[in-house]
Amino acid sequence: MSNMLKIGLPKGSLQDATINLFEKSGWKINLHHRNYFPDVNDDELTCAMCRAQEISQYVENGTLDVGLTGKDWILENQSDVVEVSDLIYSKVSNRQAHWVLAVAGDSPYKTAQDLAGKRISTELMGFTKRYFESINVPVEVSYSWGATEAKVVEGLCDAIVEVTETGTTIKANGLRIISDLMATNTMLIANKEAWANPWKRKKIENINLLLQGALKAQKMVGLKMNMPKAALEKAMKMMPSLNSPTVANLSDPSWVSVEIMIEEIAVRELIPELISMGAEGIIEYPLNKVI
Numbered sequence: 001m002s003n004m005l006k007i008g009l010p011k012g013s014l015q016d017a018t019i020n021l022f023e024k025s026g027w028k029i030n031l032h033h034r035n036y037f038p039d040v041n042d043d044e045l046t047c048a049m050c051r052a053q054e055i056s057q058y059v060e061n062g063t064l065d066v067g068l069t070g071k072d073w074i075l076e077n078q079s080d081v082v083e084v085s086d087l088i089y090s091k092v093s094n095r096q097a098h099w100v101l102a103v104a105g106d107s108p109y110k111t112a113q114d115l116a117g118k119r120i121s122t123e124l125m126g127f128t129k130r131y132f133e134s135i136n137v138p139v140e141v142s143y144s145w146g147a148t149e150a151k152v153v154e155g156l157c158d159a160i161v162e163v164t165e166t167g168t169t170i171k172a173n174g175l176r177i178i179s180d181l182m183a184t185n186t187m188l189i190a191n192k193e194a195w196a197n198p199w200k201r202k203k204i205e206n207i208n209l210l211l212q213g214a215l216k217a218q219k220m221v222g223l224k225m226n227m228p229k230a231a232l233e234k235a236m237k238m239m240p241s242l243n244s245p246t247v248a249n250l251s252d253p254s255w256v257s258v259e260i261m262i263e264e265i266a267v268r269e270l271i272p273e274l275i276s277m278g279a280e281g282i283i284e285y286p287l288n289k290v291i
Contacts, residue, residue: 003047005194005203008067009060010052011036014186017089018068024214025207026287044203046269053123056081056189059126065194066204072099072184082190085183085208089186089215090165093205099124099164101179104152111136115159122161123150131161131181147272149173213289220268220287232256235277239270260291 009018009029019029029047030039032125036049038156050058055069068087088094103109103118107117116137121144122128144160150174151157161181164170170177188208194203227235232247239245239260246259258279262270266277271282 001201003044003199005200005223006048006063006065007045007207008050008055008064009038009056009188010068011049011054014052014068014090017020018186020254021087021089021211021214022264023208024217026289033099044086051186053077056088059189061193062191062193063202066188066189066190066207068186068188070097071187072124072127072182074187075182076124078126079189080192081194084190084195084204086189087188087211087215089218094181094215094218095165096185097163098180099127099161099163099182100167100170100177101159101181102149102152102170102175102177103162104158105174105176107158107176110178115139118158119156120159120161121148121157123148124161124163127182128161149175167249181282206256209291210289213291216290217287219263219265220261221264221288222259222261222285222287223267223270223282224257224285225274225279225282226250226255227277228276229254229256231277231279232258235274235279240274261287 001244009015009181012084019031022029027045032038038049040047048064050067052069053073055064055067055190056074056077058064058154059067059081060079074081085150088096092141092197095230101112112135115155116139119140119142120128122140123144123262125143129141132141143156148162149169152160153173162170163184167177190204191232195204236245239262248257250257267284
């Protein structure tokens, strides 16, 4: 088939969250044991599971038309790709992660400049080297194959550059962050030639539209209720709806049906207020996409 889009999805920590996001967006991806090419319910799409660290390189050289990977790995690889959009989600939360410079809690180092001549361990070698070069601080950067936080504790290095979402693991290992080097999140990226192809670009834009809609829906819920018509004006002033609430008349002219979409975190405060105004039959329901 001439109209076919090749997409790379990240293996590892982001794998389950990514497949779940695609399912909410309308694409069912079926993984097979020890198979890097899962099935997808779209005849115009082929999927490949790749390490997030490598996806931007595959997209740049055209092996893949489009992919999902971290902003950090795009910068690490200095990949020349089209950055279609930010997709802020992770294995833990819907917020950005940060690459930080951390040292032992009892070390004398307070700033990056204090690390001149010291040993830095990280998985993000290229970015780290360029960072220290940009501030004219000579350091020895070595690649970390894992358990990076433990290397400072064991005296194998003087500092680390590591990614964290909450800082919990950093602190649990007795380390102290002395600099926040970069905020990162998942990005949808495209090969430049694929982006210049009208059919592929439209397909990529449609995928992005639905992924963004699914991400937006993760933070929101729908509420549906009946309420006295006399309370409607007051209720509408306090309901933080995405748009104006949908209001429909009921067979009893003194009552109306009201439906809204709001951020889930607001529900716990809103429902007691609605009940106090006479609302009944309140139904909360999840949303797959909000577009």
